Amino acid sequence: MxxxxxxxxxxxxxxxxxxxxxxxxxxxxxxxSSSIFALLPESDQSALIRQSSKQISNDFSRRLILMLSGPDxxxxxxxxxxxxxxxxxxTDVAEVFWRVEKEKAIRARNELFPYRFAVLDSxxxxxxxxxxxxxxxxxxxxxxYSLLSIGQxxxxxxxxxxxxxxxSTSAPNLNFEVxxxxxxxxxxxxxxxxxxxxxxxxxxxxxxxxxxxxxIEDVTxxxxxxxxxxxxxxxxxxxxxxxxxxxxxIGLGSLIGIAxxxxxxxxxxxxxxxxxxxxxxxxxxxxxxxxxxxxEVHLVTLAFGxxxxxxxxxxxLHFLCERRVLTNSQILPRILPGLTLGLFSSVMAYGAQxxxxxxxxxxxxxxxxxxxxxxxxxxxxWFPWLTRKQTIQALPLAEKFNALCRRLPALRFNRFSLVMxxxxxxxxxxxxxxxxxxxxxxxxxxxxxxxxxxxxxxxATLGIKSSSQYLLVxxxxxxxxxxxxxxIIPLLEALKQEGLVADFQAISNVLPSLSRQEExxxxxxxxxxxxxxxxxxxxxLTDAKRDESLTSFDREKNRRLTPERFQxxxxxxxxxxxxxxxxxxxxxxxxxxxxxxxxxxxxxLLSLSDSDPDLIFVDQTRNITALLGKYRxxxxxxxxMAYLVVFVVLVFRYRNRVWRIVLxxxxxxxxxxxxxxxxxxxxxxxxxxALILVLGIGLDMGIFLAETDGSSHTWMAVSxxxxxxLLAFGLLTLxxxxxxxxxxxxxxxxxxxxxxxxxxxxxxxxxxxxx
Amino acid sequence: MSRTFLIIALLYSFPAYSSEISFERLVAxxxxxxxxxxxxxxxxxxxxxxxxxxxxxxxxxxxxxxLNWETLDPIYNKLSLTPTNISNEQDAVSSVLSEILFSxxxxxxxxxxKYFDLSGRIEDQTWAVVLLPVDxxxxxxxxxxxxxxxxxxRKIVLHEKDGDYTTIELAYQYQ
Numbered sequence: 001m002x003x004x005x006x007x008x009x010x011x012x013x014x015x016x017x018x019x020x021x022x023x024x025x026x027x028x029x030x031x032x033s034s035s036i037f038a039l040l041p042e043s044d045q046s047a048l049i050r051q052s053s054k055q056i057s058n059d060f061s062r063r064l065i066l067m068l069s070g071p072d073x074x075x076x077x078x079x080x081x082x083x084x085x086x087x088x089x090x091t092d093v094a095e096v097f098w099r100v101e102k103e104k105a106i107r108a109r110n111e112l113f114p115y116r117f118a119v120l121d122s123x124x125x126x127x128x129x130x131x132x133x134x135x136x137x138x139x140x141x142x143x144x145y146s147l148l149s150i151g152q153x154x155x156x157x158x159x160x161x162x163x164x165x166x167x168s169t170s171a172p173n174l175n176f177e178v179x180x181x182x183x184x185x186x187x188x189x190x191x192x193x194x195x196x197x198x199x200x201x202x203x204x205x206x207x208x209x210x211x212x213x214x215x216i217e218d219v220t221x222x223x224x225x226x227x228x229x230x231x232x233x234x235x236x237x238x239x240x241x242x243x244x245x246x247x248x249x250i251g252l253g254s255l256i257g258i259a260x261x262x263x264x265x266x267x268x269x270x271x272x273x274x275x276x277x278x279x280x281x282x283x284x285x286x287x288x289x290x291x292x293x294x295x296e297v298h299l300v301t302l303a304f305g306x307x308x309x310x311x312x313x314x315x316x317l318h319f320l321c322e323r324r325v326l327t328n329s330q331i332l333p334r335i336l337p338g339l340t341l342g343l344f345s346s347v348m349a350y351g352a353q354x355x356x357x358x359x360x361x362x363x364x365x366x367x368x369x370x371x372x373x374x375x376x377x378x379x380x381x382w383f384p385w386l387t388r389k390q391t392i393q394a395l396p397l398a399e400k401f402n403a404l405c406r407r408l409p410a411l412r413f414n415r416f417s418l419v420m421x422x423x424x425x426x427x428x429x430x431x432x433x434x435x436x437x438x439x440x441x442x443x444x445x446x447x448x449x450x451x452x453x454x455x456x457x458x459x460a461t462l463g464i465k466s467s468s469q470y471l472l473v474x475x476x477x478x479x480x481x482x483x484x485x486x487x488i489i490p491l492l493e494a495l496k497q498e499g500l501v502a503d504f505q506a507i508s509n510v511l512p513s514l515s516r517q518e519e520x521x522x523x524x525x526x527x528x529x530x531x532x533x534x535x536x537x538x539x540x541l542t543d544a545k546r547d548e549s550l551t552s553f554d555r556e557k558n559r560r561l562t563p564e565r566f567q568x569x570x571x572x573x574x575x576x577x578x579x580x581x582x583x584x585x586x587x588x589x590x591x592x593x594x595x596x597x598x599x600x601x602x603x604x605l606l607s608l609s610d611s612d613p614d615l616i617f618v619d620q621t622r623n624i625t626a627l628l629g630k631y632r633x634x635x636x637x638x639x640x641m642a643y644l645v646v647f648v649v650l651v652f653r654y655r656n657r658v659w660r661i662v663l664x665x666x667x668x669x670x671x672x673x674x675x676x677x678x679x680x681x682x683x684x685x686x687x688x689x690a691l692i693l694v695l696g697i698g699l700d701m702g703i704f705l706a707e708t709d710g711s712s713h714t715w716m717a718v719s720x721x722x723x724x725x726l727l728a729f730g731l732l733t734l735x736x737x738x739x740x741x742x743x744x745x746x747x748x749x750x751x752x753x754x755x756x757x758x759x760x761x762x763x764x765x766x767x768x769x770x771x
Numbered sequence: 772m773s774r775t776f777l778i779i780a781l782l783y784s785f786p787a788y789s790s791e792i793s794f795e796r797l798v799a800x801x802x803x804x805x806x807x808x809x810x811x812x813x814x815x816x817x818x819x820x821x822x823x824x825x826x827x828x829x830x831x832x833x834x835x836x837x838l839n840w841e842t843l844d845p846i847y848n849k850l851s852l853t854p855t856n857i858s859n860e861q862d863a864v865s866s867v868l869s870e871i872l873f874s875x876x877x878x879x880x881x882x883x884x885k886y887f888d889l890s891g892r893i894e895d896q897t898w899a900v901v902l903l904p905v906d907x908x909x910x911x912x913x914x915x916x917x918x919x920x921x922x923x924x925r926k927i928v929l930h931e932k933d934g935d936y937t938t939i940e941l942a943y944q945y946q
Contacts, residue, residue, distance in 0.1 A: 100907060141846050142842075142846060144815070144824065145815070145826045145842055145846060146842075146848060147813070147840050147850055147939075148868050148869055155819060156819055156820075179906065180905050181906065181907050538846070540845075541822075545820060
């Protein structure tokens with residue numbers, strides 16, 4: 001009586017805990033994210049490298065490029081204007097670039113003029129370095145008289161034309177021109193205009209995606225305007241749509257399959273209702289806890305969580321099957337050790353994912369572990385009370401199924417089975433020896449092909465060339481970084497001549513180091529000393545004018561472009577990404593390549609960075625691939641460790657029967673690897689992660705069977721939970737999200753094989769009813 | 772009475788007709804021979820110098836192929852414009868400028884209509900037009916282009932934003 005009361009109390013406490021969890025989570029205002037970057041490994045790189053790669057990827061992640069085209073120029077222009085105005089009004093959008101405003105264009109063009117004696121472009125500098133002063137002067141004259149020269153009003157302030165009209169010297173040339181203030185794409189058949197927008201925040205918020213894409217669709221809806229787009233937002237939105245469809249289809253699919261199976265076996269609708277309780281409590285608690293821990297829940301986690309249904313149902317099935325042959329007071333003492341060991345091994349197996357350096361997997365681990373614990377608590381605390389009135393009534397189907405399975409030929413230990421086992425082992429060893437690892441970053445690619453094609457078309461049309469490869473030039477001050485950059489640039493120019501690297505952007509081209517500015521001024525002074533008189537004489541101008549020119553030089557020659565001043569200029573916006581702000585006493589600049597020769601180019605840059613500790617060649621694609629490969633190898637060690645730990649824990653309880661529990665998942669895992677090598681062209685990290693799940697679920701089966709010495713109802717329970725897991729995970733095989741697909745197919749093969757092994761090992765001598 | 776009416780009618784209708792200028796009408800009036808050659812006098816008036824910088828030279832033109840512009844005095848300088856090097860021009864400003872000059876000198880009114888609005892008058896066979904840039908980027912450099920001519924272009928005045936202007940007078944030698 002007292003025991004019953006305390007049980008009831010615990011059940012009520014658990015109910016309240018769930019309610020409190022839900023209230024807390026609801027208050028958190030959770031976000032659902034779809035960023036593939038969230039699934040990427042956290043890098044073990046320095047803060048400087050992480051910050052720099054974030055700056056480089058922000059270029060792409062927050063920017064959305066839209067090209068609108070149509071047969072009628074006016075219609076397209078009107079649409080551009082309408083679209084830009086609507087986008088500008090949105091709070092999600094930080095900036096919309098769609099036209100060139102006169103004042104802004106003029107201001108930008110003249111911003112660097114005050115620094116003309118200290119900031120020289122590379123051509124002017126080369127001439128002065130060779131002291132070709134006469135030639136510079138001749139060119140100045142040619143320019144002054146030239147048909148094409150316009151804007152010679154600076155003839156007194158800059159008689160040698162040191163300040164080139166183009167201003168920012170190496171801004172990327174894209175295929176568009178300013179046509180009546182708007183940005184018109186060149187080299188296309190139909191009139192095409194451009195809008196570029198910058199988001200306030202990362203593009204992974206589903207609500208932001210809906211709002212921004214909705215606005216764009218509204219403007220072009222019903223017209224004959226074609227729109228082509230490029231930007232992370234699109235990929236994020238596509239990924240989100242895919243994941244949410246998969247959650248509903250895969251989740252619903254497995255739920256329907258499982259419900260049908262249960263109705264068939266138990267033939268009671270109340271049992272189905274009972275089974276749904278721990279499953280839903282598990283799922284809801286898992287969502288709530290993930291929200292509390294991470295604030296932002298990834299959609300892949302939710303999709304993976306849909307598969308968790310199949311695992312959390314294990315405990316309930318085991319309880320309900322045994323409850324058919326055990327009384328209410330008998331059941332818990334009888335099955336609790338098995339349930340607890342099952343939970344323990346699953347938590348270990350799932351929890352292992354938390355050790356992986358992938359934030360996405362870590363979230364899945366927290367999700368799974370909390371979901372399983374919640375489902376387990378629900379079964380243990382609520383089920384005795386919920387099923388208190390149930391009478392003992394053996395499942396007729398359990399007996400039939402049991403009898404059927406036990407009629408199959410069993411594995412006997414004899415010479416034949418030994419030879420067959422050895423033969424099998426050899427074949428497996430040969431097949432596994434040829435395993436190739438796949439660590440391609442494309443494993444994480446979830447975007448549909450059409451979207452990738454659209455992206456590439458926009459980039460090709462506009463001539464956008466960029467890569468994720470860059471050289472980080474670090475130092476203790478920005479000045480030193482700039483100086484170092486200036487020393488390296490000639491080396492890079494040489495590599496460019498050899499065709500090993502494509503063009504590159506360098507901040508020091510537009511913001512030279514102060515020491516270089518000093519050097520430039522010295523050369524310009526020499527130019528004035530040797531040529532000014534001569535130039536004014538040739539122009540037939542008075543000495544007074546020449547003196548004005550000298551005064552202007554003296555007045556402005558000491559002006560330096562400091563980084564602080566530079567950052568206040570309008571033109572710094574397009575360069576500021578190339579400066580990594582100070583962190584722990586280090587700053588860096590970025591030399592960004594628009595592409596490079598993968599083999600020799602990368603090798604040349606790597607050897608350059610090896611020769612100098614302050615130069616770091618960063619290639620994020622390569623880094624992720626390397627990291628995936630590294631963890632693929634590490635995870636194998638981890639799985640071996642997991643088996644060892646489980647073996648040691650279980651050996652205390654099961655003594656020499658322990659192999660009977662551990663062998664099926666182990667053998668199934670190895671055979672699964674063989675199958676994966678054949679069907680998936682190689683093994684990747686995610687296949688191996690899924691093998692941990694095979695271990696967890698496989699152990700559940702072995703433990704439950706061992707606890708009841710393989711009773712017919714336990715066999716029924718574990719077989720059903722195996723089928724439900726196959727339904728839940730097997731459907732993930734159909735997922736278009738690569739990670740989920742890899743998980744799904746591995747668990748499908750693995751669990752199928754575990755069940756077959758359990759069947760082979762099933763004790764054929766036992767055929768009686770009950771335990 | 773009826774005579775006065777007729778004169779008034781003519782006065783009002785004719786100027787109205789003659790000021791109704793269009794790129795199409797200019798195309799009809801002007802000629803673009805296959806070859807052209809001549810001398811030019813260029814005066815660049817720079818407000819800040821309070822004086823003009825004068826230069827002289829020769830030019831030659833072959834339809835659809837090139838325009839050579841040779842300054843002979845006070846310094847020697849040769850500029851060759853071809854449709855290809857115009858489009859290859861890296862600097863956006865000089866690219867647009869060369870396209871405008873190439874079009875003006877060779878009377879390719881179609882490509883000018885891309886950048887300018889047209890006003891002015893045509894009387895008999897002579898015309899004087901004013902081109903105003905429609906594009907702000909161009910308007911930031913060139914505020915106005917005045918052109919005077921008959922079957923051929925005779926004079927160009929290019930006004931810049933700071934009050935500077937360049938006058939080019941052309942004298943042809945027929946081949």
